[in-house]
Amino acid sequence: MAKIKMMSPSARSVIPQIPLAERPASLTGKRVGLLFNTKPNADIFLRRIGQIISAKYEPAEVELLNPQRMFFPLPSEFQPVFDKPRDCMVGAWGD
Secondary structure, eight states: OOOOOOOOOOOOOOOOOOOOOOOOSOOTTOEEEEEOOSOTTHHHHHHHHHHHHHHHHOOSEEEEEOOSSOOSSOOGGGHHHHHSOOSEEEEOOOO
16 A cells, blocks of 8 residues: 655744844934835824924934835935944834
8 A cells, every 4th residue: 555645735834033123222312214115194193202202202313214116125315314334223114
């Protein structure tokens, strides 16, 4: 009698554990970037977040970053948007 070997179609993946970036204790005096992902209304959301951060923490700078379109890996022509040193970034990734 022949034997049939059953194989599972599900794949097992190993997801590397990457630690979260260290967070500043305060945003006072920090340079904050707000990363616009080009989704509808994300810029409105980020501008409001920037207003809240500015009122509450007195950062050195809050800047809306607009690379015009987002996809990864980010093409080299968009690199200048990210070259300016910043202490932290806030991103909007949903619709």
